[in-house]
Each structure stands twice: as C-alpha cells, then as structure tokens.
Amino acid sequence: MKLMRLGLPGAERPAVRSDDGTTYDLGALTEDITGAFLAADGIERTREALQHGRLRPLSTTGVRVGPPxxxxxxxxxxxxxxxxxxxxxxxxxxxxxxxxxxxxxxxxxxxxxxxxxxxxxxxxxxxxxxxxxxxxxxxxxxxxxxxxxxxxxxxxxxxxxxxxxxxxxxxxxxxxxxxxxxxxxxxxxxxxxxxxxxxxxxxxxxxxxxxxxxxxxxxxxxxxxxxxxxxxxxxxxxxxxxxxxxxxxxxxxxxxxxxxxxxxxxxxxxxxxxxxxxxxxxxxxxxxx
Missing domain, CATH: 3.90.850.10 (Fumarylacetoacetase-like, C-terminal domain)
Structure with missing residues (x-):
C-alpha cells in the first residue's frame, strides 16, 4: 500500500495506490496526508477502507505527483x-x-x-x-x-x-x-x-x-x-x-x-x-x- 498526493503544488489531493496498481481517492478519509492523519491511525484506516472497497478509483493520467x-x-x-x-x-x-x-x-x-x-x-x-x-x-x-x-x-x-x-x-x-x-x-x-x-x-x-x-x-x-x-x-x-x-x-x-x-x-x-x-x-x- 502506497500513500501519495496528486495535483499542483499547494493543491495536492490525497490518494492511495493498492498492490494491484489501482489508485484511489483518499478524500473520504482525510483532506490531506498530514502528521495529524498519520497519528490518528491513518495508515490502518486506509488499509481497512481499501479492503472493504470504500474508496473511489482515481485517474492519474497527466497529473503531477507531489511529495507524499x-x-x-x-x-x-x-x-x-x-x-x-x-x-x-x-x-x-x-x-x-x-x-x-x-x-x-x-x-x-x-x-x-x-x-x-x-x-x-x-x-x-x-x-x-x-x-x-x-x-x-x-x-x-x-x-x-x-x-x-x-x-x-x-x-x-x-x-x-x-x-x-x-x-x-x-x-x-x-x-x-x-x-x-x-x-x-x-x-x-x-x-x-x-x-x-x-x-x-x-x-x-x-x-x-x-x-x-x-x-x-x-x-x-x-x-x-x-x-x-x-x-x-x-x-x-x-x-x-x-x-x-x-x-x-x-x-x-x-x-x-x-x-x-x-x-x-x-x-x-x-x-x-x-x-x-x-x-x-x-x-x-x-x-x-
């Protein structure tokens, strides 16, 4: 499982890439991948959301990859x-x-x-x-x-x-x-x-x-x-x-x-x-x- 941020500098949106290479929107769980999100069991909650199919697939074509x-x-x-x-x-x-x-x-x-x-x-x-x-x-x-x-x-x-x-x-x-x-x-x-x-x-x-x-x-x-x-x-x-x-x-x-x-x-x-x-x-x- 790979957390990432996509979009122009200062306007990145949170995402996660699953083991099969599909990228999903993390907006349902957090506005961004911050220290507060990580400290609040963000990785565990992301993994659970992926396993239960609660995240929406996201296209990454032509989209800038920001710092994660x-x-x-x-x-x-x-x-x-x-x-x-x-x-x-x-x-x-x-x-x-x-x-x-x-x-x-x-x-x-x-x-x-x-x-x-x-x-x-x-x-x-x-x-x-x-x-x-x-x-x-x-x-x-x-x-x-x-x-x-x-x-x-x-x-x-x-x-x-x-x-x-x-x-x-x-x-x-x-x-x-x-x-x-x-x-x-x-x-x-x-x-x-x-x-x-x-x-x-x-x-x-x-x-x-x-x-x-x-x-x-x-x-x-x-x-x-x-x-x-x-x-x-x-x-x-x-x-x-x-x-x-x-x-x-x-x-x-x-x-x-x-x-x-x-x-x-x-x-x-x-x-x-x-x-x-x-x-x-x-x-x-x-x-x-």
Missing part, C-alpha cells in the same frame, strides 16, 4: 551515515550521528524540476532513504520501540550546494542544503509494515542515464531504529516529521563526477519505494526573470 506527506514540521538529516560515503568524503566514520536540518519548504514532488541556486557551481545529488514519523517520539526507551513510531518510508534526494555547505558553512551544513526544491520526496510513502528488512534495501542514483550510486542500506553506520531512538533524546519528533538517513558513495563531492548543470537529468530509486526523475534547469535568478 504534506507540510512536515521538520526535516532532520544525517550526514556521512554510509561507511563508503564517509570514506569518499575524506572523513573517518562518525562516532555519533551527524545531524543537520533542511527547511521544510525544500520538500517538493519527486519529478519536479531542480532549479540551481544562483552562483551555484557545486550542486550535488544524494539518494536517501527517508523515514516519516507516525507518532510523537520523545526519549524512547529502546531501538525496538523506535519502530512503533515510524509510519513508513520514502525515496528522498538530499540535494546539496557543496560550496555553501563546506566553504561558507560557518561550521554547520544547512546553508548548502536549504535552497528551494532541494528535497524531492516520493513518489510514495510506503507503510512500514509493507517493507521487509529496512536495512537491506538497494538504493541507486543516475545522472543522464549513467549510474552514480549503487549500494544498500546495509552500509549505514547508524541504522534506522538507532537514529529514531537517539534523535528522540535530543529533540521531540512529531508525526509527519521526515528523517533523511544519509547517502551512499557516488556523489560529485567524491571528485569522480561533475556537479549538476542545466539540462542534466537526475534519477533516484530505492527497491520497493519507487523512482524519482528530476530535470535540472537554469538558476533561480534566471527563473525569476
């Missing part, structure tokens, strides 16, 4: 969380999770254009497993308990302007992470119980059809449950919050590949969670003219 969760209050990100990526970045594996934030308004649809920041010469791609919280998580007692607070999983692309992130950082990374549209999310939010071993998911990225990243979540230094558990001791996570859990090796920062330029096409994919495709266009300054 509306207005997350926080996008919490983990840096250098894959052993091979930490090595290609020139650093030792971190002893503690590296945490930074993206502005929630960076979250856009999985196929929306990437508009380069003006003066950007170092915009990079990062395929990531994103976790969506389904319940408030605060000072959790164990990593096992952490799984009870996860609504589901989604493909994310943690786009990064490396010069702003590293050279103009002032000691933190968020400057290079928060340009408009720098967190494509989707196409679906897949319920946690529909994913087998979350630490054995293949994830890949391509630029212009050429494979860049090819790894699995088994290379994570800190696993999903550990991240949710530990973060809950430093902050209160709310339903609908998104955690980007880090990226594997194969990014432009490695020096092996060029950074993104107008005309490039970026694709990211995680097994069972779907595939994204973004066209890189101009710069924000050019787009405003």
């Amino acid at each position: 969760v509306a207005r997350p209050a926080a996008v919490v990100c983990i840096g250098q969380n894959y052993a091979a990526h930490a090595a290609e970045s020139g650093g030792a594996p971190p002893a503690e999770p590296i945490v930074f934030f993206k502005h929630p308004n960076t979250v856009v649809g999985p196929h929306d254009d990437v508009v380069l920041p003006e003066s950007s010469g170092c915009t990079d791609w990062e395929v990531e497993l994103a976790v969506v919280l389904g319940r408030r998580a605060s000072r959790l007692g164990s990593t096992t308990e952490a799984f009870d607070h996860i609504a589901g999983y989604v493909v994310g692309n943690d786009l990064s302007e490396r010069n702003w992130q590293l050279e103009r950082s002032g000691g933190q990374w968020s400057k290079g992470k928060c340009a408009p549209g720098f967190n494509p999310l989707g196409p679906w939010l897949v319920a946690a119980e529909d994913i087998g071993d979350v630490q054995a998911l293949p994830l890949r990225s391509w630029v212009n059809g050429q494979l860049r990243q090819d790894s699995t979540t088994a290379d994570m230094i800190f696993g999903v449950a550990h991240l949710v558990w530990q973060l809950s001791w430093f902050m209160t996570l709310e339903a609908g919050d998104v955690i980007n859990t880090g990226t594997p090796e194969g990014v432009a920062l490695s020096g092996r590949f060029p950074y993104l330029s107008p005309g490039d096409v970026v694709e990211t994919e995680i097994a069972g969670l779907g595939r994204q495709r973004q066209q890189v266009v101009g710069t924000q300054l050019e787009a405003a003219r």
Whole structure:
C-alpha cells in the first residue's frame, strides 16, 4: 500500500495506490496526508477502507505527483551515515550521528524540476532513504520501540550546494542544503509494515542515464531504529516529521563526477519505494526573470 498526493503544488489531493496498481481517492478519509492523519491511525484506516472497497478509483493520467506527506514540521538529516560515503568524503566514520536540518519548504514532488541556486557551481545529488514519523517520539526507551513510531518510508534526494555547505558553512551544513526544491520526496510513502528488512534495501542514483550510486542500506553506520531512538533524546519528533538517513558513495563531492548543470537529468530509486526523475534547469535568478 502506497500513500501519495496528486495535483499542483499547494493543491495536492490525497490518494492511495493498492498492490494491484489501482489508485484511489483518499478524500473520504482525510483532506490531506498530514502528521495529524498519520497519528490518528491513518495508515490502518486506509488499509481497512481499501479492503472493504470504500474508496473511489482515481485517474492519474497527466497529473503531477507531489511529495507524499504534506507540510512536515521538520526535516532532520544525517550526514556521512554510509561507511563508503564517509570514506569518499575524506572523513573517518562518525562516532555519533551527524545531524543537520533542511527547511521544510525544500520538500517538493519527486519529478519536479531542480532549479540551481544562483552562483551555484557545486550542486550535488544524494539518494536517501527517508523515514516519516507516525507518532510523537520523545526519549524512547529502546531501538525496538523506535519502530512503533515510524509510519513508513520514502525515496528522498538530499540535494546539496557543496560550496555553501563546506566553504561558507560557518561550521554547520544547512546553508548548502536549504535552497528551494532541494528535497524531492516520493513518489510514495510506503507503510512500514509493507517493507521487509529496512536495512537491506538497494538504493541507486543516475545522472543522464549513467549510474552514480549503487549500494544498500546495509552500509549505514547508524541504522534506522538507532537514529529514531537517539534523535528522540535530543529533540521531540512529531508525526509527519521526515528523517533523511544519509547517502551512499557516488556523489560529485567524491571528485569522480561533475556537479549538476542545466539540462542534466537526475534519477533516484530505492527497491520497493519507487523512482524519482528530476530535470535540472537554469538558476533561480534566471527563473525569476
């Protein structure tokens, strides 16, 4: 079962895709897929409505796919969380999770254009497993308990302007992470119980059809449950919050590949969670003219 949101930015409507590929309107259950909906047993109610045939089929032809969760209050990100990526970045594996934030308004649809920041010469791609919280998580007692607070999983692309992130950082990374549209999310939010071993998911990225990243979540230094558990001791996570859990090796920062330029096409994919495709266009300054 896959939750999704369809329509123009700011006017998306909630939907669900069943296992047979049919898409249904979720408007009978909720106005949108929000943290409040997830916290109110939204996934369970959606599953029950599907099983009892209470939802109306919906055509998706020619309709934009939006991010599958509306207005997350926080996008919490983990840096250098894959052993091979930490090595290609020139650093030792971190002893503690590296945490930074993206502005929630960076979250856009999985196929929306990437508009380069003006003066950007170092915009990079990062395929990531994103976790969506389904319940408030605060000072959790164990990593096992952490799984009870996860609504589901989604493909994310943690786009990064490396010069702003590293050279103009002032000691933190968020400057290079928060340009408009720098967190494509989707196409679906897949319920946690529909994913087998979350630490054995293949994830890949391509630029212009050429494979860049090819790894699995088994290379994570800190696993999903550990991240949710530990973060809950430093902050209160709310339903609908998104955690980007880090990226594997194969990014432009490695020096092996060029950074993104107008005309490039970026694709990211995680097994069972779907595939994204973004066209890189101009710069924000050019787009405003």
